[in-house]
Amino acid sequence: MAKYEPIITWVFEQQAEEYGTDEEIPFHRDHIEQAMEALDIHVGNVPDIPYAYRSRRPLPDQIAQYGYTAVVIDDKREGEDPTYLFTKTEQLIPVPEVVDETHRTSIDALPDPVHEYIGKDEQGVLTQVRYAGLLDDFTGLDTYHLQSHLRMRVRGREAELDDLYVGVDPDGDHVALAIEAKGDGETLNRNQLIRNTRGIEDEPRYPDSVRTLAVKLDEEGYFYLFEFEVFRDGDEDRVETDRVWKYEFESE
Structure with missing residues (x-):
């Protein structure tokens, strides 16, 4: 799992150069694979990288400092392969301190x-x-x-x-x-x-x-x-x- 942070950060930095950091930033599996090649890091289960930042862990500080909170799948975009988004909309739902x-x-x-x-x-x-x-x-x-x-x-x-x-x-x-x-x-x-x-x-x-x-x-x-x-x-x-x-x- 320690491999995931440099990969997702590389993807963010590359995509932010094109899209800026004011809005949601899209990326695809091929961007993750490019990051692994550039960083010489191998991960067998590539889809688990964006999944980890959907459900299991916060985004690295290098990404969160721009207000991004999580990775989501964008179903509005066409194509068989999923389009992932760095989003600024709060996604994670914690257990409340007071339950019903x-x-x-x-x-x-x-x-x-x-x-x-x-x-x-x-x-x-x-x-x-x-x-x-x-x-x-x-x-x-x-x-x-x-x-x-x-x-x-x-x-x-x-x-x-x-x-x-x-x-x-x-x-x-x-x-x-x-x-x-x-x-x-x-x-x-x-x-x-x-x-x-x-x-x-x-x-x-x-x-x-x-x-x-x-x-x-x-x-x-x-x-x-x-x-x-x-x-x-x-x-x-x-x-x-x-x-x-x-x-x-x-x-x-």
Whole structure:
């Protein structure tokens, strides 16, 4: 991961020469590959570099000093390969200091083998949420897991949703639950939540109604379930946090 900072800084400096530092600055995968060649640094998983600055870490000081906060994917631009942007719009959504509700649930909801080996990454988070039935409690629906790692198209470009559930309300109506998960050390990203929502909305095989959710694990092992409103504001997509519940797992 120490390799990422000089690469993303090189890309920024090269692109800033062309675009200036007043607005968002676009770049592509080939710019990252040019940086690796110029710096003689090899990274096997090239897309993980922009992803790291979308969800896992702040931009280097050499970039942040100009007011840039994160890297996002720009779905307005045409082309199969994603166009990334250095953006000045705040993207990362931290866990709030004050949550709407706090709940306690038993660690015994997890089978012993799962409890013994479960990881703290996003898939471990989703596994614990599923076994403990937290989504039923949080949404007030009967929820059914449909698919993990759902690949979809968002305005012509590939995206991946961590988990998709279908919820059923008391009247029998269905709603799609688009879920983003973040483990310890990762942060929720507005651009990613927007892409998740639009991707499910554009798929005719899923329910027309979509609720945008997220689950975040902190360093103390607490779970935070978020619900967001994703909406259009003029020409822009916006995200607002509707509510956050905290879940504390306890042994019985």
